[in-house]
Amino acid sequence: MSDAWQVYKFGGSSVGTTGRMPKVLELIAAAPRPLAVVVSALGDTTDWLILCARSAEEGNISQARRELTQVRELATATARTVLNGQGQKGFKHDLDEILTPVERLLSGIELTRECSPRTLDSIISVGERISVTVLARALVERNVPAIPVDARDFVVTDGTHGAATVDKAATAEKFAAVLPRLAGQVPIVTGFIGRSREGHTTTLGRNGSDYTATLVAGLLKASAVTVWTDVLGVMTADPALVREASPVDRLSYDEALELAYFGTRMFHPRTIIPLRECGAALVIRSTTQPTAPGTRIDATGNPDPNRPTCVTSLERLALLGVQSRRTGLSKPLGGRILAALGEAGVRVWMTTESTLGQSFSVVIPESDMPKAKQSISEVLAPEIQTGDLRIEPMLSPVTLVTLVGENMARRPNVAGRFLNSIGAAGINVRAVAQGASARSISCVVDADHTALAVRTVHGAFNLSHTEISVLLLGKGVVGGSLLKQIDQQNKALGREHDVQVRLVGVGSSGGVLFDEHGLSTDKAVELQKSAIEEGKAVKDVISLLGRLAQLPNPVLVDCSAAPGMEKLYLAAFNQGVNVVSANKQPLALPQAERDGLLGQARKHFRAYHYETTVGAALPVIETLKNLVRTGDHVITIEGAFSGTLGYLCDQLAQGQPLSVAVRTARDLGYTEPHPRDDLSGLDVARKAVILARELGLRLDLTDVELKPFVPESYLKESDPEKFMQSLTALDAEFAQRVAASKAQGKLPRYLARITPGAAGAKVTVGPVDVETAHPASSLRGAEAFVAFHTERYKEYPMVVRGAGAGGAVTAAGVLADILRLAQNIRGRG
Ligand SMILES: NC(=O)C1=CN([C@@H]2O[C@H](COP(=O)(O)OP(=O)(O)OC[C@H]3O[C@@H](n4cnc5c(N)ncnc54)[C@H](OP(=O)(O)O)[C@@H]3O)[C@@H](O)[C@H]2O)C=CC1
Numbered sequence: 001m002s003d004a005w006q007v008y009k010f011g012g013s014s015v016g017t018t019g020r021m022p023k024v025l026e027l028i029a030a031a032p033r034p035l036a037v038v039v040s041a042l043g044d045t046t047d048w049l050i051l052c053a054r055s056a057e058e059g060n061i062s063q064a065r066r067e068l069t070q071v072r073e074l075a076t077a078t079a080r081t082v083l084n085g086q087g088q089k090g091f092k093h094d095l096d097e098i099l100t101p102v103e104r105l106l107s108g109i110e111l112t113r114e115c116s117p118r119t120l121d122s123i124i125s126v127g128e129r130i131s132v133t134v135l136a137r138a139l140v141e142r143n144v145p146a147i148p149v150d151a152r153d154f155v156v157t158d159g160t161h162g163a164a165t166v167d168k169a170a171t172a173e174k175f176a177a178v179l180p181r182l183a184g185q186v187p188i189v190t191g192f193i194g195r196s197r198e199g200h201t202t203t204l205g206r207n208g209s210d211y212t213a214t215l216v217a218g219l220l221k222a223s224a225v226t227v228w229t230d231v232l233g234v235m236t237a238d239p240a241l242v243r244e245a246s247p248v249d250r251l252s253y254d255e256a257l258e259l260a261y262f263g264t265r266m267f268h269p270r271t272i273i274p275l276r277e278c279g280a281a282l283v284i285r286s287t288t289q290p291t292a293p294g295t296r297i298d299a300t301g302n303p304d305p306n307r308p309t310c311v312t313s314l315e316r317l318a319l320l321g322v323q324s325r326r327t328g329l330s331k332p333l334g335g336r337i338l339a340a341l342g343e344a345g346v347r348v349w350m351t352t353e354s355t356l357g358q359s360f361s362v363v364i365p366e367s368d369m370p371k372a373k374q375s376i377s378e379v380l381a382p383e384i385q386t387g388d389l390r391i392e393p394m395l396s397p398v399t400l401v402t403l404v405g406e407n408m409a410r411r412p413n414v415a416g417r418f419l420n421s422i423g424a425a426g427i428n429v430r431a432v433a434q435g436a437s438a439r440s441i442s443c444v445v446d447a448d449h450t451a452l453a454v455r456t457v458h459g460a461f462n463l464s465h466t467e468i469s470v471l472l473l474g475k476g477v478v479g480g481s482l483l484k485q486i487d488q489q490n491k492a493l494g495r496e497h498d499v500q501v502r503l504v505g506v507g508s509s510g511g512v513l514f515d516e517h518g519l520s521t522d523k524a525v526e527l528q529k530s531a532i533e534e535g536k537a538v539k540d541v542i543s544l545l546g547r548l549a550q551l552p553n554p555v556l557v558d559c560s561a562a563p564g565m566e567k568l569y570l571a572a573f574n575q576g577v578n579v580v581s582a583n584k585q586p587l588a589l590p591q592a593e594r595d596g597l598l599g600q601a602r603k604h605f606r607a608y609h610y611e612t613t614v615g616a617a618l619p620v621i622e623t624l625k626n627l628v629r630t631g632d633h634v635i636t637i638e639g640a641f642s643g644t645l646g647y648l649c650d651q652l653a654q655g656q657p658l659s660v661a662v663r664t665a666r667d668l669g670y671t672e673p674h675p676r677d678d679l680s681g682l683d684v685a686r687k688a689v690i691l692a693r694e695l696g697l698r699l700d701l702t703d704v705e706l707k708p709f710v711p712e713s714y715l716k717e718s719d720p721e722k723f724m725q726s727l728t729a730l731d732a733e734f735a736q737r738v739a740a741s742k743a744q745g746k747l748p749r750y751l752a753r754i755t756p757g758a759a760g761a762k763v764t765v766g767p768v769d770v771e772t773a774h775p776a777s778s779l780r781g782a783e784a785f786v787a788f789h790t791e792r793y794k795e796y797p798m799v800v801r802g803a804g805a806g807g808a809v810t811a812a813g814v815l816a817d818i819l820r821l822a823q824n825i826r827g828r829g
């Protein structure tokens with residue numbers, strides 16, 4: 001066992017709740033030795049002491065006494081839980097000794113109606129003295145050799161009351177005199193307080209007890225300071241914003257400093273700096289879960305070079321910018337602005353300057369906006385009057401979002417990914433800064449986007465899974481299979497790809513059940529049904545888009561065959577929502593409308609993925625896009641694009657009556673909701689138009705030369721059931737047709753052909769009897785095939801072939817489209 005000192009520090013939350021004190025005693029008793037303990041005041045004692053001083057100052061002495069009674073009562077209640085009768089008596093005596101002078105001070109304040117900073121320090125210092133007294137007594141009762149130590153006996157400070165600065169040399173000298181009486185004991189030291197050279201009690205300001213702990217660690221050459229608190233450690237993000245935030249196991253001193261600057265309230269920079277100097281580690285652990293490892297801050301930090309540590313957010317800020325209208329300013333802007341703000345006492349959280357110094361922005365607390373504007377206007381008055389400089393309208397409230405990581409400078413594209421992920425979430429970045437340390441990168445976003453920005457960055461850097469928030473429309477053959485696949489795959493997606501698909505809404509023609517907290521994929525369908533029955537489903541899907549847009553990586557997934565969905569998609573793109581769709585109709589709209597839709601997606605940087613609209617999950621569209629992008633020249637695209645019609649041809653060839661085959665195809669989930677859309681050839685025509693347009697051809701559905709699979713007269717029936725029944729009248733005719741084809745050594749197929757030409761595209765869709773040598777003759781079941789004849793694939797066309805319809809395959813294609821969103825955000829699969 002090492003003989004290096006350990007320092008434990010217990011904050012107000014650890015010692016303030018009466019039930020927690022026994023845990024503190026246990027931790028101290030079990031701690032390695034030699035050990036020094038630094039404690040804060042019990043619970044809210046310091047706040048109550050400040051209040052009672054203020055009440056006395058206002059002349060309300062009875063209120064002041066009531067507040068002081070709260071202090072006494074908490075101390076007495078705490079003593080009751082950890083001291084025996086004798087101990088409680090002794091403690092009452094100590095407490096009287098500590099609080100009687102306070103009562104006198106309060107009377108004095110009431111008389112003079114003035115509480116000087118020096119008097120206030122004397123009053124609030126009693127909080128730590130009380131906690132040290134009760135803790136030391138309780139430890140001695142448990143045979144732990146503890147000794148109360150008043151830090152005023154060795155912590156020497158200047159006379160800045162409320163935020164005193166420690167004189168390290170004088171402190172070390174005094175401590176040397178105190179040290180011998182600590183031998184073999186566990187010193188229980190008051191945090192937060194010291195004494196000025198003139199002998200007055202002082203306090204060390206925010207996080208003062210942590211500072212005392214690091215000071216004591218330095219004086220004792222301790223190997224570590226453990227701060228016991230009520231959280232599990234430094235979290236990867238504020239858990240109130242990111243549910244999946246988790247404790248960071250290791251941080252370097254420099255990362256911790258960066259976090260302290262950028263918003264963590266867990267430690268102050270001046271706590272870290274002395275530790276970095278003396279090499280002691282800072283460990284943050286939870287008194288409620290003492291076996292959890294917490295966060296260790298030391299010189300090494302996280303040995304994994306690929307892992308940033310945390311995303312922080314500082315809220316209630318304002319962005320103030322000054323713009324020069326002239327080139328070559330005689331006096332640089334930045335220095336003057338910062339000096340003016342410094343003089344006005346305005347804290348500056350971030351600055352950015354344009355490359356040539358023509359504009360300068362600062363991020364300041366929102367509450368300081370008037371002060372900041374006034375001071376800057378004064379210092380820049382001459383140039384503002386001549387019109388050379390202009391103060392831009394201030395932007396508030398804004399939030400400073402910062403990603404911190406020790407190894408950022410050594411990794412490429414951290415800034416790119418940081419900004420890209422925020423941009424991909426549709427968030428406007430107002431300003432960006434990356435410091436010379438390259439240990440952090442910050443950006444300013446509108447306050448409304450705080451949670452979304454923090455969650456997005458958190459996910460994009462693998463600090464948690466990237467969440468994709470899905471609103472699914474359609475829970476039929478494809479939508480239903482999709483829900484099952486999400487349910488089955490989500491665990492593996494999280495484990496192996498750091499991605500989670502979160503279902504936040506399910507809809508059908510009856511309306512949408514929406515819950516931003518997430519719906520369970522196996523219960524969603526039932527819940528949505530009940531919501532419709534109870535009149536709770538939302539009919540107007542557009543009204544939900546704003547809520548969806550606030551969630552991480554929002555995507556509207558259209559697994560319906562409903563017409564008019566383009567309006568919804570446009571609204572989605574406008575509001576920052578991505579679209580994944582198996583619905584062909586919006587892509588087969590008249591050319592200008594279809595182009596408008598894609599243009600809107602591009603304009604808003606939203607994704608619109610629709611791979612499953614041709615050939616279900618077969619990689620048809622992406623393959624064609626790649627041919628086009630790489631400059632190949634397409635001569636013809638030919639194929640059997642319909643799984644249903646492929647299936648019917650195959651079944652007819654095997655002797656099945658048409659009407660039976662159609663019903664089976666529908667039961668197998670191959671057909672459109674109304675099989676008429678397949679048998680009319682419309683579905684194939686839509687697919688042909690979708691592909692032709694990917695080639696850059698301009699055409700509409702009306703340009704397609706279409707011969708339906710069944711006679712026109714059968715296609716008027718709008719009821720799917722009646723339509724299928726009507727087909728029995730065609731059974732004999734189709735059986736004859738097939739027999740005739742076979743007699744010629746051919747097989748019936750339903751094919752499409754797209755041929756670009758100088759005079760425009762020729763697109764034909766219709767039944768064809770194919771020779772056995774034709775690639776379509778070997779198709780079985782719901783197989784589809786698409787052959788690309790191109791300049792590069794002239795001799796042997798590129799062929800994509802496989803199941804072209806069905807719930808499971810199509811849903812898999814839709815899920816793959818959804819997951820592409822995550823790949824784009826994370827820059828990996
Ligand atoms: N099946 C397949 O093999 C393939 C299908 N597709 C396409 O996928 C889409 C879905 O097909 P599929 O699952 O077979 O069809 P289904 O008929 O099985 O399901 C359609 C679903 O959409 C819902 N719906 C209808 N209107 C709306 C609306 N206005 N808003 C929200 N939901 C609505 C229906 O609800 P309700 O029951 O209330 O009407 C139903 O849940 C179609 O566009 C199809 O072209 C693409 C490739 C392959």
Ligand SMILES: N[C@@H](CC=O)C(=O)O
Nearest residue numbers: 642643644671672805
């Ligand atoms: N009904 C369609 C489904 C896929 O797009 C087909 O049969 O091909």
